[in-house]
Amino acid sequence: MADEIQAGCFGRLFRRKAAPRQCVEFVPPVGKPTSKHTSTEKPRDEEETDDVHYFSPCCDFSYGPAREWWSAQDSLPPYTSELSISSCDDKDIAYVIEKKLDEANSGLRQLSLEIHDNPELMFQERYAHDILTKYMSDNGFKVTKHYLGLETAWRAEYTQGVGGRVIGVNSEMDALPGIGHACGHNLIAIAGVGVAIALRAALRAQPHVSGTVVLLGTPAEEGGGGKAILLERGAYKGMDICIMCHPSPGAPRTTSVGSSNAMQSLKVEYFGHSAHAGSAPWEGTNALDAAFIAYSSISMLRQQMKPDHRVHGIVEGKNWAANVIPDYAHMRWIARAPTSADLIPFVKRVQNCLQAAALATGCKIKLTPEYTYFDLHQNPVLAQGFADIVGSRYGLATTTQNTSASTDFGNVTYALPALHPAFAIPTQPNGGNHTAAFADAARGEAAHEAVMTVTKGLALTGYRVLTDSQFFSRVQASFEQSKLTKDIPDL
Ligand SMILES: [Zn+2]
Numbered sequence: 001m002a003d004e005i006q007a008g009c010f011g012r013l014f015r016r017k018a019a020p021r022q023c024v025e026f027v028p029p030v031g032k033p034t035s036k037h038t039s040t041e042k043p044r045d046e047e048e049t050d051d052v053h054y055f056s057p058c059c060d061f062s063y064g065p066a067r068e069w070w071s072a073q074d075s076l077p078p079y080t081s082e083l084s085i086s087s088c089d090d091k092d093i094a095y096v097i098e099k100k101l102d103e104a105n106s107g108l109r110q111l112s113l114e115i116h117d118n119p120e121l122m123f124q125e126r127y128a129h130d131i132l133t134k135y136m137s138d139n140g141f142k143v144t145k146h147y148l149g150l151e152t153a154w155r156a157e158y159t160q161g162v163g164g165r166v167i168g169v170n171s172e173m174d175a176l177p178g179i180g181h182a183c184g185h186n187l188i189a190i191a192g193v194g195v196a197i198a199l200r201a202a203l204r205a206q207p208h209v210s211g212t213v214v215l216l217g218t219p220a221e222e223g224g225g226g227k228a229i230l231l232e233r234g235a236y237k238g239m240d241i242c243i244m245c246h247p248s249p250g251a252p253r254t255t256s257v258g259s260s261n262a263m264q265s266l267k268v269e270y271f272g273h274s275a276h277a278g279s280a281p282w283e284g285t286n287a288l289d290a291a292f293i294a295y296s297s298i299s300m301l302r303q304q305m306k307p308d309h310r311v312h313g314i315v316e317g318k319n320w321a322a323n324v325i326p327d328y329a330h331m332r333w334i335a336r337a338p339t340s341a342d343l344i345p346f347v348k349r350v351q352n353c354l355q356a357a358a359l360a361t362g363c364k365i366k367l368t369p370e371y372t373y374f375d376l377h378q379n380p381v382l383a384q385g386f387a388d389i390v391g392s393r394y395g396l397a398t399t400t401q402n403t404s405a406s407t408d409f410g411n412v413t414y415a416l417p418a419l420h421p422a423f424a425i426p427t428q429p430n431g432g433n434h435t436a437a438f439a440d441a442a443r444g445e446a447a448h449e450a451v452m453t454v455t456k457g458l459a460l461t462g463y464r465v466l467t468d469s470q471f472f473s474r475v476q477a478s479f480e481q482s483k484l485t486k487d488i489p490d491l
Pocket residue numbers: 182183222433434
């Protein structure tokens with residue numbers, strides 16, 4: 001008889017709140033401005049009267065047309081900083097941040113290549129853990145290795161003064177089986193490091209400013225939910241904001257502050273009974289049949305699901321032979337939808353397919369919900385601030401395109417104001433994230449230049465939070481507004 005899934009298994013998903021996801025107009029700054037203020041910027045005295053705008057996740061669910069991707073064959077001029085143009089409050093501090101990152105450039109490139117050339121799977125990022133923690137110690141940070149019971153998690157902190165704001169930053173480190181750093185987490189690792197050391201340099205250049213930078217080394221983004229675990233264990237407590245970035249395909253010189261899908265991972269096991277496949281197959285209960293029925297049922301479900309939903313899985317077994325009725329099969333499924341409100345009923349439909357397979361074959365089923373990734377809720381004020389800075393200072397255009405991928409940083413965005421821009425790196429046609437071509441792309445010089453530019457933009461945004469109280473108030477207000485929404489009911 002099939003085991004029942006208990007509604008409580010999805011407790012973490014039910015407990016979260018739905019964010020307002022209405023479509024509103026967002027006009028990102030594109031290209032280089034001709035004056036200090038971009039077309040979307042407002043004079044300082046008008047800023048506090050701004051309404052809070054939410055980036056729209058419901059208007060465009062595509063990655064953007066592949067024909068516009070930045071191709072590895074394109075030769076484009078490198079990113080440059082125009083030091084005479086600044087949308088930052090303090091031009092001198094912007095210069096300190098950029099100078100620090102330019103000085104650290106070759107060292108960060110080396111770190112990136114070493115991580116890329118030593119790919120490590122989730123929760124096994126020992127090499128990355130060691131070289132990154134050493135780098136942070138050498139750069140004046142107080143480091144905690146093996147943080148909060150996770151062997152490959154770590155924390156690096158720098159504090160100046162008393163009572164200042166706390167800027168959180170994340171560095172991802174893990175790679176994928178067989179294709180290495182095909183998600184470019186080597187770039188994310190050095191972006192986090194770069195933001196942290198640049199903010200330290202900025203603080204030291206302004207001794208009267210109090211503040212703290214906390215960089216977390218976050219394992220297991222590619223499944224495993226490292227950030228979700230760290231969040232539950234209190235790693236983000238005390239942070240006023242948290243920032244990170246992620247590489248992706250896209251048009252040259254672009255970043256995106258769109259959303260990503262909520263995701264539920266499911267582990268499914270079918271238990272049958274083995275028998276001789278030739279002499280007495282009727283004595284067997286075929287677990288592989290159950291897996292095939294489940295796979296077929298979900299494939300048919302895919303015809304009737306919304307285009308912005310995703311479900312995908314694999315089947316594994318042990319001790320299988322063609323002349324033995326398999327008594328065990330193991331599947332892993334991942335269901336995704338734009339929000340948890342969409343995801344919960346969708347997971348129920350997937351669950352029905354899985355249980356029907358057990359019923360049809362007479363197998364027992366054990367269904368274990370694993371990690372839940374929430375959709376990415378970019379803080380709109382941080383996103384606008386970042387878009388203004390990278391648009392005016394580096395000529396990057398920021399879009400609001402969503403991705404149907406998912407990240408455990410989504411969970412972080414529901415706990416505190418947070419920002420996670422994606423940024424384009426050049427790659428091959430059909431060579432997006434999770435392909436061998438993207439692993440090559442993440443090792444390239446152009447990708448390094450792109451991540452260093454985005455790192456500067458994130459550091460400048462972080463510094464603004466440290467020093468601009470009005471800006472930070474607006475960040476907080478937008479976050480509080482996003483919490484004023486209804487609970488999602490239990491199944
Ligand atoms: Zn990935």
